[in-house]
Amino acid sequence: MTAMIEIRNLNKSFGGVTATDNVNLTVTKGELHAIIGPNGAGKSTLIAQLSGSLRPDSGTVIFKGRDITTKPAYTRARLGMTRSFQITSLVMEMSVLDNVALAVQARQGHSFRFLKPARNVSSIREDAMKMVRKLGLRKRADDPISALSHGEHRQMEIAIALASGAEMMLLDEPMAGLGPEESKLLIDFLLDLKGEKTILLIEHDMDAVFALADRISVLVYGKIIATGTPDEIRNNADVRHAYLGEE
Amino acid sequence: MKTLSKTGWLTFAVMLALAILPPVFFLTGNAFYLDLATRLVILGIAAVGLNLILGYGGLVSFGHAAFIGLGAYAVGIPSYHATWGGFDMVASYNGLFHIALAVGISALFALVTGAISLRTKGVYFIMITMAFGQMAFFLFQSLNVYNGDDGLTIDVRSELPFINLDKPLHLYLLSYVSLVVAMIVVKTIVNSRFGMVIKGAKGNNERMITLGYNTYIYRLTAYVISGAMCGYAGFLLGNFTTFISPDMMHWTRSGELMFMIILGGVSTVLGPVLGSSTFILLEEVLSSLTIYWHLPFGLMLIILVLFIRGGLMGLLIRKGR
Amino acid sequence: MDYTLLFIQTLNGVQLGLLLFLVASGLTLVFGILDFVNLAHGSIYMFGAFICASLTYYLGNFLWAVLVALPLTGLVGYFLERIVARHLYDKDHLDQVLATFGLILVLDTSAHLIWGPEGISVPLPAWLDGQVEIFAGAVIPTFRLLIIGTGLVVAGGLYWLVNFTRLGMLIRAGASNRTMVSALGIDISTLFALVFALGAMLAGLAGMLISPITEASIGMGGQIIITAFVVIIIGGIGSMKGAFVAAILIGLIDTLGRSFLDDIFQLFMSEAAAETSAPAVSAMMIYILMAIVLAFKPLGLFPPKVR
Numbered sequence: 001m002t003a004m005i006e007i008r009n010l011n012k013s014f015g016g017v018t019a020t021d022n023v024n025l026t027v028t029k030g031e032l033h034a035i036i037g038p039n040g041a042g043k044s045t046l047i048a049q050l051s052g053s054l055r056p057d058s059g060t061v062i063f064k065g066r067d068i069t070t071k072p073a074y075t076r077a078r079l080g081m082t083r084s085f086q087i088t089s090l091v092m093e094m095s096v097l098d099n100v101a102l103a104v105q106a107r108q109g110h111s112f113r114f115l116k117p118a119r120n121v122s123s124i125r126e127d128a129m130k131m132v133r134k135l136g137l138r139k140r141a142d143d144p145i146s147a148l149s150h151g152e153h154r155q156m157e158i159a160i161a162l163a164s165g166a167e168m169m170l171l172d173e174p175m176a177g178l179g180p181e182e183s184k185l186l187i188d189f190l191l192d193l194k195g196e197k198t199i200l201l202i203e204h205d206m207d208a209v210f211a212l213a214d215r216i217s218v219l220v221y222g223k224i225i226a227t228g229t230p231d232e233i234r235n236n237a238d239v240r241h242a243y244l245g246e247e
Numbered sequence: 248m249k250t251l252s253k254t255g256w257l258t259f260a261v262m263l264a265l266a267i268l269p270p271v272f273f274l275t276g277n278a279f280y281l282d283l284a285t286r287l288v289i290l291g292i293a294a295v296g297l298n299l300i301l302g303y304g305g306l307v308s309f310g311h312a313a314f315i316g317l318g319a320y321a322v323g324i325p326s327y328h329a330t331w332g333g334f335d336m337v338a339s340y341n342g343l344f345h346i347a348l349a350v351g352i353s354a355l356f357a358l359v360t361g362a363i364s365l366r367t368k369g370v371y372f373i374m375i376t377m378a379f380g381q382m383a384f385f386l387f388q389s390l391n392v393y394n395g396d397d398g399l400t401i402d403v404r405s406e407l408p409f410i411n412l413d414k415p416l417h418l419y420l421l422s423y424v425s426l427v428v429a430m431i432v433v434k435t436i437v438n439s440r441f442g443m444v445i446k447g448a449k450g451n452n453e454r455m456i457t458l459g460y461n462t463y464i465y466r467l468t469a470y471v472i473s474g475a476m477c478g479y480a481g482f483l484l485g486n487f488t489t490f491i492s493p494d495m496m497h498w499t500r501s502g503e504l505m506f507m508i509i510l511g512g513v514s515t516v517l518g519p520v521l522g523s524s525t526f527i528l529l530e531e532v533l534s535s536l537t538i539y540w541h542l543p544f545g546l547m548l549i550i551l552v553l554f555i556r557g558g559l560m561g562l563l564i565r566k567g568r
Numbered sequence: 569m570d571y572t573l574l575f576i577q578t579l580n581g582v583q584l585g586l587l588l589f590l591v592a593s594g595l596t597l598v599f600g601i602l603d604f605v606n607l608a609h610g611s612i613y614m615f616g617a618f619i620c621a622s623l624t625y626y627l628g629n630f631l632w633a634v635l636v637a638l639p640l641t642g643l644v645g646y647f648l649e650r651i652v653a654r655h656l657y658d659k660d661h662l663d664q665v666l667a668t669f670g671l672i673l674v675l676d677t678s679a680h681l682i683w684g685p686e687g688i689s690v691p692l693p694a695w696l697d698g699q700v701e702i703f704a705g706a707v708i709p710t711f712r713l714l715i716i717g718t719g720l721v722v723a724g725g726l727y728w729l730v731n732f733t734r735l736g737m738l739i740r741a742g743a744s745n746r747t748m749v750s751a752l753g754i755d756i757s758t759l760f761a762l763v764f765a766l767g768a769m770l771a772g773l774a775g776m777l778i779s780p781i782t783e784a785s786i787g788m789g790g791q792i793i794i795t796a797f798v799v800i801i802i803g804g805i806g807s808m809k810g811a812f813v814a815a816i817l818i819g820l821i822d823t824l825g826r827s828f829l830d831d832i833f834q835l836f837m838s839e840a841a842a843e844t845s846a847p848a849v850s851a852m853m854i855y856i857l858m859a860i861v862l863a864f865k866p867l868g869l870f871p872p873k874v875r
Contacts, residue, residue: 074461077460082457082458085454089454091451102458105440106458107459113439113440117435118442370805371866374797378855381855385851392844505662509662546670553667
């Protein structure tokens with residue numbers, strides 16, 4: 001079991017509020033690790049520090065054996081880590097296909113190519129189209145993102161993370177705002193990815209978490225109070241007291 | 248053969264008119280109209296260049312007149328020294344050298360100011376580009392060697408092979424061809440992989456960064472290209488007016504350039520050309536009617552912003568791009 | 569070095585800084601609360617000067633003219649907000665910049681229509697027109713001291729406004745968020761108009777104070793607006809404290825640079841070289857300062873809270 005990402009003694013506070021309190025966590029290669037916790041537990045702050053959009057106050061983040069604590073977000077992405085956003089974050093004025101194509105293009109190294117129209121680069125087009133088909137959005141490939149439904153946006157978030165070819169995906173509440181039908185589709189989609197990709201999943205939907213996760217960590221007030229298999233977490237007294245018991 | 252879209256036909260028609268009408272006017276003894284056309288075509292090049300970052304890149308630069316001014320001084324200063332002596336390093340009438348200098352200096356200025364400006368975003372970016380533009384303005388205003396505020400008369404135009412810029416028709420045709428090339432360059436860039444990154448960063452910069460794009464470098468590159476295009480337009484403008492002054496760099500000139508783009512339609516290749524044409528023609532007509540022509544001009548701009556989305560291109564092409 | 573000259577120029581720098589602060593404070597106030605970029609702020613400064621100039625001739629006294637011109641400039645601001653600005657709050661910054669650029673054309677031409685193309689000089693009452701000897705050799709025009717005094721009083725008033733009132737609380741919170749403002753039970757529409765009018769009065773006051781020195785003229789707004797932008801960029805857009813610090817800093821650097829850079833350059837280059845390069849460098853100095861500040865602090869010296 002090799003570690004994909006290792007978080008050591010990570011701390012972050014805003015003013016007087018501690019958002020990340022000495023977090024230690026290792027996600028192994030191919031694992032689907034879920035982080036649960038009440039609102040305001042600091043889950044999104046943690047993701048932001050892993051993806052590089054926030055700098056931790058102290059601590060280290062090791063990704064594939066490299067210290068990336070001070071690396072900018074685009075470098076982390078190039079090393080093979082990508083994230084999805086809690087609030088849909090796509091290029092709204094571009095088409096479905098172009099959004100996915102941008103992710104594929106990112107995978108191919110730098111884009112200082114000025115002459116050939118991007119739409120004629122077959123290696124990008126074909127990969128992107130494959131992904132769009134997989135999502136069942138083939139007929140809408142040329143529609144602007146803004147014309148899609150909320151559920152389709154959530155799917156696109158995952159699709160773009162996938163298309164970027166990243167080995168590790170940080171998914172920030174992918175099910176947020178989905179109906180039961182749509183959630184189920186997305187859960188199936190993620191189940192297909194299990195083992196193939198390393199996934200750190202933040203999610204409120206407990207059914208989804210327990211159906212998907214290999215291991216679960218519980219984050220309360222910035223602190224990890226427990227880590228274990230779904231069964232262990234279900235039976236953990238601290239967790240039941242601090243979190244599950246309240247619901 | 249692919250049939251031309253509505254936008255394609257419009258572009259074709261406008262460019263055809265610009266190719267034929269001004270020379271015909273000139274040859275039939277209406278030199279004034281060729282002058283007008285030369286000015287709008289040259290400003291069209293600058294507007295097309297600015298639109299690369301403003302329209303497609305979403306970077307609202309309010310200092311692009313500085314690049315035009317730098318380009319014009321890249322003609323004026325060498326020509327001045329070639330006539331009056333001094334500053335042997337640049338003293339020359341050679342037009343190719345002028346072009347290289349105009350493009351080089353404005354690209355360098357874009358690189359330095361862009362590197363700082365692009366660290367910021369939104370309102371900060373607007374104001375900083377504006378401030379850097381003003382910096383160039385004040386710099387040339389303080390250079391007494393080149394008459395500071397009073398400006399510099401270009402006694403000898405740039406000398407180019409096969410082209411005689413003293414002949415209005417030659418100057419116009421060079422400007423026209425340059426405009427066509429500028430449009431093709433921008434069109435090619437925005438459709439390329441590089442262009443996709445620029446457009447993507449406009450829509451959602453954070454997403455682009457998390458995909459692995461160092462958007463700062465892409466934007467800086469686009470900023471430099473755009474600045475260099477305006478510098479080239481400045482080279483033409485200097486040869487056209489044969490009088491250059493810091494006033495060309497004043498921030499209100501940058502504002503006018505933006506006005507042209509918004510008037511014509513952002514993020515379209517033809518928009519800036521339509522915009523610069525309409526702007527120059529309106530200016531001509533209104534200023535001949537009243538010295539207070541800025542009043543209706545300003546009102547138009549306000550109305551344009553409040554009510555007309557997409558500018559003239561939006562009005563002419565009803566259904567998207 | 570001539571210390572008397574240094575003293576006088578320092579006072580001049582402070583005076584310029586305080587005038588800049590008056591303009592910049594209104595700009596930063598409007599931006600901080602309304603999230604609105606107002607290029608036409610300089611035109612209001614110009615209107616203040618012209619209104620004051622006309623009233624000085626009408627009322628026969630500069631000070632009375634200022635007292636009457638202040639509410640009038642506020643009124644100009646109020647109507648500008650009602651007629652134009654409020655329709656732009658929901659637009660992006662590009663639209664705001666362009667529309668207010670259009671507004672400049674309209675306002676400057678209106679001033680041209682009303683007052684004609686020539687500048688109007690503004691006479692001071694005799695007791696303000698004299699000079700004061702602060703110490704042997706250091707003679708300062710009385711009026712400049714009045715400008716400094718007024719600037720400091722207004723700065724004090726704004727300090728109170730920002731730190732001890734509900735409006736100030738909103739400013740400090742970086743409240744461009746309309747829902748938050750309305751959640752506090754304030755009639756936002758009126759509040760915005762009042763904020764705008766206050767900003768206009770501040771800019772107008774600066775214009776009135778400068779008019780006896782330079783005269784009221786058409787182009788004056790376009791010049792000061794950019795420097796005011798540099799001030800609020802360096803200070804941090806939306807920060808009143810930043811605007812004050814940066815305004816004084818720029819006032820000093822600009823004034824001292826123009827008078828002493830020449831001498832400083834002569835320490836390490838020939839006189840001829842210094843005489844050519846000093847004006848060029850001093851013209852660019854505040855922009856170089858801006859570039860340096862931004863290189864280290866992209867959001868300015870006192871960045872406002874995350875919005």
